Amino acid sequence: MDTEALRTFVRAAELGRLQHAADELGVTQQAVSKRIAALERELEVRLFTRTPRGVELTLDGQAFLPHARSVVAGVERAVSAVRPGSRALRIDVLGLRSAQAVVLHDYWRSRPGTELDVVTLRVNDPRVAVAAVEAGDVDASFRTVTDPAVLPPDVRMIHAFDSPLELLVGPRHPLASAHELTPPQLREHRIWVPGIAPRSEWSEFYDELATDFDLRIDAAGPHFGDEVLLDTLAESAEVATFVGARDRYIWPADHDLRRIPVVNPALAYPLSLILPATNPHPGLRGIITHLHSLPGLPGPVWRPAWATTPQR
Numbered sequence: 001m002d003t004e005a006l007r008t009f010v011r012a013a014e015l016g017r018l019q020h021a022a023d024e025l026g027v028t029q030q031a032v033s034k035r036i037a038a039l040e041r042e043l044e045v046r047l048f049t050r051t052p053r054g055v056e057l058t059l060d061g062q063a064f065l066p067h068a069r070s071v072v073a074g075v076e077r078a079v080s081a082v083r084p085g086s087r088a089l090r091i092d093v094l095g096l097r098s099a100q101a102v103v104l105h106d107y108w109r110s111r112p113g114t115e116l117d118v119v120t121l122r123v124n125d126p127r128v129a130v131a132a133v134e135a136g137d138v139d140a141s142f143r144t145v146t147d148p149a150v151l152p153p154d155v156r157m158i159h160a161f162d163s164p165l166e167l168l169v170g171p172r173h174p175l176a177s178a179h180e181l182t183p184p185q186l187r188e189h190r191i192w193v194p195g196i197a198p199r200s201e202w203s204e205f206y207d208e209l210a211t212d213f214d215l216r217i218d219a220a221g222p223h224f225g226d227e228v229l230l231d232t233l234a235e236s237a238e239v240a241t242f243v244g245a246r247d248r249y250i251w252p253a254d255h256d257l258r259r260i261p262v263v264n265p266a267l268a269y270p271l272s273l274i275l276p277a278t279n280p281h282p283g284l285r286g287i288i289t290h291l292h293s294l295p296g297l298p299g300p301v302w303r304p305a306w307a308t309t310p311q312r
Helices: 003-015 020-023 029-043 060-084 097-111 126-133 200-211 226-235 282-291
Strands: 047-050 054-057 089-092 115-120 155-169 190-193 214-217 241-243 258-261 267-276
Touching: 003 020, 003 054, 003 060, 003 155, 020 029, 020 054, 020 241, 029 047, 054 060, 060 200, 097 282, 126 155, 126 267, 155 282, 200 214, 200 241, 200 267, 226 241
Parallel strands: 089 115, 190 214, 190 241
Antiparallel strands: 047 054, 155 241, 155 258, 155 267
């Protein structure tokens, strides 16, 4: 059934004059008449009778109106759910416990009326996320393309914030009692980061980090999930891993895991935001302002060579 014909019928019924409906819908009165006539032929009933003052609903029209009104409202809600600028702001994050999701949650708590849809594309190649932004499937994505020259002209990338790394270890690890660590102190220790995906930004990050500080970063084996990783750390006297300072992890109390900041320099994972170059979702303005208000990292900071420049 033609939803425009339904919308035309509803407005004509509510306004009582075909011309008024035509003016509101931006069409001619003849077009309104044709839409209603086509709807009456499809339903095989008369919906209106003409009067000197306009049109009035027939008994069939009165019975049909609440259902037509419900269909039109449903269509409008469906369109609003997917149309940029009218639907909720849709942002892709790496995971719902990631630093990006934590920052977005902080923003939403400060503005609880904000319509925000946080999604996870579950892709490793940031170019796939770029394509999703370009197509309008998401309004922005917390990903980094390490070579900005490959970005399409209608997409841009800005620095979002730096996520400092912490070392996560179990109680039996030789570094477990440290309050903070420097990168040289991590040498010779096995830092297990399973599931580093080829062509991902974090693959390039860890490659450069290991080279610059002579670290033993081990990506061996499939990633069976955070629970398995945390269980391994709790039981091991040799294995450690890196986590972001804002990343959320939950483990049983008897695991007794310790998060230890890395300093002098802090190891910063640079997070970027990919968004349309023109006509971005209006809700992004507040998000970007919030990101720029986040405090920078104190003291010396190491970033990979491809990191985007912080805007302060």
